[in-house]
Structure formats: structure tokens, C-alpha cells
Amino acid sequence: MYGNDFVDPDEPLNAAESGGVEDAMAAASAALARRPDGGSSFDALLAADQRIEPRDEMPEAYRKTLIRQIAQHAHSEIIGMQPEGNWISRAPSLRRKAILMAKVQDEAGHGLYLYSAAETLGVDRAELLDMLHSGRQKYSSIFNYPTLTWADNGAIGWLVDGAAIMNQVPLCRCSYGPYARAMIRVCKEESFHQRQGFEILWTLLRGTQAQKDMAQDAVNRWWWPALMMFGPPDTGDAATAGGHTEQSMAWGIKRFSNDALRQKFVDMTVPQALKIGLTLPDPDLRLNEESGHWDFGAIDWSELWRVIKGDGACNAERIEHRVGAHNEGAWVREAANAYAGKRHRAQQDVYVA
């Protein structure tokens, strides 16, 4: 019944394919080519839109902000393995299972790129993991929502990864070199994540009534939390005090406000929903002819604060699972260590002989 109304696979479907990543790469090499006129102090480098590298001088507050942000980002990647990892054994086909495993492996890889970037700022990965495990550092609160049906994997790929890409593409131009480079790798890989999610939903929508309902139900549950992923309002009258936006923008860590990115996400996503026949759960959603943007309803921020403070459906479960996985892997790390020691000693014996 959907006939030829399909999405052209060559059309840029998400922000990762819209040229933003390429622009960031071009900007980075252009920045390299420009010599800073005012010397190589932190401020001069920032003013010339040059990248700050690990051994450059930087204000302590800049270093601390980056460690916090990169660590939280890394934690989100590895905690983000759980909602979908939950469905690997129950994926409806071998094809879906292979895709889901590749995606979850990618999330692990993204976590490692980011921990590696954080370590260039002088922290140890093990310290950061300790802080995650003991609740002293946070991860994105989106992962505290449960994946109740198979369709949730579609909604996560399409909406959650879609929102993540929207957030991450500008980070490819972040002033801190190792973070920006890690984000370029991440964004390139995320593109398939969003597309496979969209494909899951599109497939369900061409199925039985029960499958269509399942897809719609998942989108109903993930839409608002996905919009909250961009963070509290930081422009206009609604701006929440105490945000980091202004300072982060001055430091070239953040390039766009939360609200600007959220609007961009809505504008990109609504036409996609319309095209495959999904209803977004917002009665106030309408195209504003004047601005050309999609106006959307008020976000219930009390929900975000509640989930961040620990009252989400899965907060305790996520950390418990992570700590469990870490502890269960201890023997592998010990074995690798013992083997390395043994080989090292064997090599020394050869030298002695």
C-alpha cells in the first residue's frame, strides 16, 4: 500500500550524511593552514579557530570541562550498548542480529575513542570508569529508558542516534583536537545506526496491524526523551540558569545552542515521520509558514530532571549491569596480564642465554 513511496537511499538521510562532517574536516585542515598571527597562546589559538592539542597550555577550567564532557560522552557510549544489547538474542532474523551486534560493537568502539581522547588530558581510563561505577560521573539520561519491544530498536536508531548525530556533528569542529578527531570517526560510523533504525520502523509499518501499532507505540515513547537529549533550554526567556553553554561556546567546545540543535532535529525528523506514516506524539506540532520551521509543544523538563536524579525506569539496572560486566571480565584481564608477564620472562631468558 505504500507503493513507490520509499526513501531514496542516495538522499542524505541524516546529519552525518548532510556534509557537516566533511565541512568540519575541511575547517580543521583550513585552520591548520592558517598561521595564528597572535602567537601560540591559548587565546590566540582559539581566536584563529585553531585546534588546541594535548601538550599546549590551556586553562585548568577548560581542561576540567573537557574531561567532564568527554568522559560523560564516553560513558554514554558504553552504557548505550545495553538497551539494544538486550535485544541481540531476540532479533527477528539473522540479518537483524548481525546488524545489531555490529551496532553495539560500534558503541563500544566509540566509547574507546572517547576514553582515549580523555586520557590525552591527563586522566586515566580506569579512574573514569570508577567514577561511572560509583555514580560520580553521569551518562546520557536517555539510556535510563527501557526497550520494551523490538520496535524500540528502530525508534532508538532513528530518534536517539539521530539526535546524537545532530549533537555530534558540530563537535567535529570542537577546539580540542583529540575530541574533534574522535567525533569525526564516530559520526561517520553513526550514519548506519540511524538508517538501520529507520529501516526497522519502515519494515514494521508495512507489516500487520500489530506490527504497525508496535512501531507507533515505540515512537510515542521515544519522541519526547529524544528531544530532551539536547539538554535544557539555553536561549531566550526559557534559558535555565547554571548551564555551561555560554562558556563552552566561548571556548569553541560547543558551536550551537541546545535549542538551535533541537529545532534542527525536529525540522529534519518530522518530514521523515510523515513520509513513512508515523504520527509524532505532539498535538502542537505544525509547520510555521513564517519561519519555515516546525513548531513543537512544551517539553516536560521535570521528567528529565527526575530521570537524571535517578528516578528513571532503568538507572539502577544500567549501572548494576555495567559493574557486573566489569567484574566478570576481571579474569580475562588477569589472564592477559599473566600471559604478557610469562612471554616477557621467556624473552629475557633468551637474552640471558
Next chain:
Amino acid sequence: MSTPALKGNSPERSWPLWEVFVRGKRGLSHVHVGSLHAPDAEMALRNGRDVYTRRQEGVSLWVVRSTDITASSPDERDSFFDPAADKVYRHPTFYDVPEDIEYL
């Protein structure tokens, strides 16, 4: 090179950091892509493959212990690279030649 020591139940704390370099394809040089922790070079190579070449990004991989890299200091950058700064005659554009001469 000393044998990594066991520390509590978290031996990876003492695993050395390795810098990873990937050759994208034949004919290109190895390029730094990031780092990882591993107990020895062999594990660093295997993990480097898993972390940095999941989409056939490389045909060759190097891992180097971070502590084995000696780097120039950014503080001394100006003086360190200074000797090349005033030698513009090392570039072909320094030389005046008649405009209508070809292949020069």
C-alpha cells in the same frame, strides 16, 4: 621494559598506553589514529585492529608504547623550528625568472 604489576583486582590500571598508527592503503604512510591500553604489544595490535579498523580502514597497523615517543615541546616550538623560518630561498618561488620562460 618491566613486567606489568598486578594491582588489586584491576590489573589493567598498570597496562601501558599504546599509540596506534594505521596505514589506510598501500602507498600511504601510517597515520596516528588514537591510543589504547594493553598488557603487551601483541594484544595492543589485536585490540587496535578491533577498535580502529572495523570497516577495513587499514592494511597495516603499528603500535608504539606512548612512553617510547619523544616529542618536541610546544613551549619551544618557535625556537625549535626557527632555523627554517628565514630560509625562503629553499622554495622555488623565491627566484626571479623572466615571465615567458616555460617549464621552469
